[in-house]
Amino acid sequence: MITFKNLEKKFGKFHVLKNISLKVQPGKITAIVGPNGSGKTTIIKSILGLVKPDSGDILIDDKSILDKYLYRKNIGYMPQSASFPENLTVQEVIKMIADLRNDIIDIESSLIEILNLIPEMNKQIKNLSGGNKQKLSAYIALIFNPLIIILDEPTAGLDPVASSNLKQRILEERTKGKTIILTSHIMSEIEELADNILFLIDGRIVFDGEVKDLIESSGEQKLEKAIANMMTENANGTYN
Amino acid sequence: MELITKIIKFELSNTFRSKWIIVYSAFFLLLTFLLFNFEEDTNKAALSLMNIVLIVIPLVSLIFGTMYVYNSLDYIQMVLCQPINRKSLFVGLYLGNSIPIASGFLFGTLLGTILSGYSFIDNKSILILIVIGFALTFIFTAIAFWIAIKFSDKARGLGVSIIIWLMLSVVYDGLVLFLIYYFREYPIENIVLGVSLLNPIDLARIFFILDFNVSALMGYTGALFNKFFGSSLGTILSIAMMFLWFVVPILLGLKSFYKKDF
Numbered sequence: 343m344i345t346f347k348n349l350e351k352k353f354g355k356f357h358v359l360k361n362i363s364l365k366v367q368p369g370k371i372t373a374i375v376g377p378n379g380s381g382k383t384t385i386i387k388s389i390l391g392l393v394k395p396d397s398g399d400i401l402i403d404d405k406s407i408l409d410k411y412l413y414r415k416n417i418g419y420m421p422q423s424a425s426f427p428e429n430l431t432v433q434e435v436i437k438m439i440a441d442l443r444n445d446i447i448d449i450e451s452s453l454i455e456i457l458n459l460i461p462e463m464n465k466q467i468k469n470l471s472g473g474n475k476q477k478l479s480a481y482i483a484l485i486f487n488p489l490i491i492i493l494d495e496p497t498a499g500l501d502p503v504a505s506s507n508l509k510q511r512i513l514e515e516r517t518k519g520k521t522i523i524l525t526s527h528i529m530s531e532i533e534e535l536a537d538n539i540l541f542l543i544d545g546r547i548v549f550d551g552e553v554k555d556l557i558e559s560s561g562e563q564k565l566e567k568a569i570a571n572m573m574t575e576n577a578n579g580t581y582n
Numbered sequence: 583m584e585l586i587t588k589i590i591k592f593e594l595s596n597t598f599r600s601k602w603i604i605v606y607s608a609f610f611l612l613l614t615f616l617l618f619n620f621e622e623d624t625n626k627a628a629l630s631l632m633n634i635v636l637i638v639i640p641l642v643s644l645i646f647g648t649m650y651v652y653n654s655l656d657y658i659q660m661v662l663c664q665p666i667n668r669k670s671l672f673v674g675l676y677l678g679n680s681i682p683i684a685s686g687f688l689f690g691t692l693l694g695t696i697l698s699g700y701s702f703i704d705n706k707s708i709l710i711l712i713v714i715g716f717a718l719t720f721i722f723t724a725i726a727f728w729i730a731i732k733f734s735d736k737a738r739g740l741g742v743s744i745i746i747w748l749m750l751s752v753v754y755d756g757l758v759l760f761l762i763y764y765f766r767e768y769p770i771e772n773i774v775l776g777v778s779l780l781n782p783i784d785l786a787r788i789f790f791i792l793d794f795n796v797s798a799l800m801g802y803t804g805a806l807f808n809k810f811f812g813s814s815l816g817t818i819l820s821i822a823m824m825f826l827w828f829v830v831p832i833l834l835g836l837k838s839f840y841k842k843d844f
Contacts, residue, residue, distance in 0.1 A: 353843070390663050392844040415665040425656030427592065429599035438592045442585070442664045479660075 343368055344389060344490070344521060349398035351384055358384045359395070360545040366538075368489075371512065371522040373532040373553070375569060376542035382525045383422070385542070386492055389523075390419055402490070415443060418488035422495045424479035428468040432459065432478055435467065436485075445486050456507035457481055473499045480508055484515070491515055493524040497531060509535060529566035541569070543576050585670040586677070589661075593678020600682075606642060607686035614694025624700065628707040631691075632790050635711060636783055637751055639718040643683055644743040647726025650679050652736045659844045672727075672839045676832070680723040687715045707790070714786045721782050721827045722747075728835035731842055754781050771806045778807075782827040785820055 344366040351359040358381050366372050374382045387393040388400060391411065400407050407413050426435045440447045454460055457477040462470060470478070476499045483491060493512070497505040512535060516522055526532055532539065532553070539556055541549035549556055549572065553565060560568035597603060614631060621627035651658075654675070661671055695708055726743055733739040758777055761770065778784045792811050810816040 387844065392659055392662055394841065394843060411667045412665050414663060417663065419663040421656070421659065421663075423656065425654075425660060427596035427654075427657060429596045430592070434595070439664060441588055441592075442661065442666060444665075 343403060344523075345401040345404075346385075346388075347399045347401070349388065349400065350396045351381075351388070351393060352396055358545050359388070362398070362545075362547060364540060364547060364550055366521055366523060368521040369516065369519045370537040371516050371524065371535050372538040372540060373536035374523065374525045374540045374542065375529075375532065377573065380542040381545040382542060383494060385540075386419075386494055386523065386525065389490075389492065390414065390417065415445075416489040418483035418486060418491045420476075420479045420483035420493045420496055422498070423472075424475050426467045426475070426478070429466060431464050431466055432470070433463045435478065436482065439482050440486075443486060447485060453481055453485055453511070456511060457504055473501060473504070476500055477504055484511065488520070490521045491523070493522070495526055496524055497526070497528070529564070529569060533565045541572065543573065548572065548576055585666055586674045589666075589671060589674025590678045590681070593675060594682060597679060597682040602646065603682050603686045606683065607690040609638075610687055610690025611694045611697075612690075614691050615697050618695065618698035618700060624705060625707060628705070628711060629790075632711055632714070632787070635687075635715050635718070636787055639687065639715055640722045640751055640783060641747050643680070643719050643722035644726045644729075644747050645740070646683060647679060647723040648730045648739055648743045651675075651727055651730030652739065655844065662844060668840050669836060672836050676723065676727055676835070679727075680720050683723065684716050684719040687719065688712060691715070710790055714790060717824055717828070718782065718786055721824070721831070724828055724831035724835060728831045728838060731835055731838040750781055750783050754784065758784075775807065775810055779820060779823050782824060785824055789820070 346362050346364045349359050349362040351357075362381075362385065374385060376382055384393055388395055389402075389407075391407065391409075391414065395408070402413055402416075405413075427438075430438065436447065454463075457480060459474070459477055459481060462474050462478070467475070480493075480496060480500075483493065491512070496508060496512070500508065509531070512522060512524070516537075524532075524535065536553050538551065539549065539553045540547060541556070556572075557563070557565055557568050560571050562568040562571065613634060617627040617631050618624065621630065658671070658675070662668065691708070691712060695705075700708070725746060729742050729746070730739045733742060758774060761777070762774060778788060788807060788811055792808060811820060
């Protein structure tokens, strides 16, 4: 379980996270949604230690992770846009990460296959298309069998086959009891994948609960409409 | 330590395939070859080579180092998501970037010298030149890393790098000359000596010139420099200053890297 306790973060004048307290459940897929600049990526980066909070604490299984790094062995992360050393081949990058993690790659051809990465293995990163870089990034996030999987816009830039296969794979990981966090701007995707939803506006949590509760409480049929309503209400200052 | 070695290994395999390093090495190869072939006096050729080294190495190390950090921010992020501490990553990236630049220079200069039919073992000035080239590469790459990590804005970081290069390689000498000229009536040799200690490029130049024994041509100041830098105190002090120029930016860079939000 990942726990946030009164987390605060400012970037210069911008107050990006305002007193964030939350719990992310294992065995569930939690989606973080919110308008651009609402603090979604900052929350993810705080878990990864990429962003250092000004105050508050983050705990994984009741242990604080601030200023620690070994806990990341249990995390697989797929960023919004991935970047690898330009002159290395796909295979070399995979080996590099395995080496850095001190991990042995469990030769899981199914993951390479479902992402259709086999033809790309000997290509240099600079010759890879954006979509294929994303596939490599998804591969790296999942291959080490981490307990926590964090996916920032996982299907953006992927072709429909890879996207559908990846979603299938994410659902399989959930059944294994993994803690999964994802962000997406595609509401249908969130409806399809997520159990819980964390809705952020302007660095504050405005909803933290199950997806179906959010839809029910809004009186709408679709998540997209429910989210849109909530954003409008919030903009008008009527949402509590 | 094991992690640092791993990071260096991957950085090297990436950077050595970069065209820039090949161009950089070829530049020194051609330059050394031409200078030693067209100039009969080896010492004069080495002196010309040194003048170019003093300008080119700080500039290339600064630009290459700064651009490297800015272009690798996403990659650094990706590596930082692995169970790796920031200190190891910083040291690994720094060495993985400065070693190829230094090797490019070493390879080009050595090959150029050998192709010209000179033995660099017999020629002390070339060895000193190589040591100086190495020192300047490591110092200015450290400064570049610190700047690029400190300033999030790429244009500002590059601007600061270029200003530092201009200050240390051009403006500083102008200021020293101005100082000598303006206060020529006063005994300011010791002050000039102290001021020279503060600039790594000046220090490198002094090391090299003293080896040629041309300092006698520089009059009283030259004699004083010779006396100071030739003494053990002078040698220790100047090596310590060079070392500080290397350690301080590394520590500042490490501090900024540790605190930085990616």
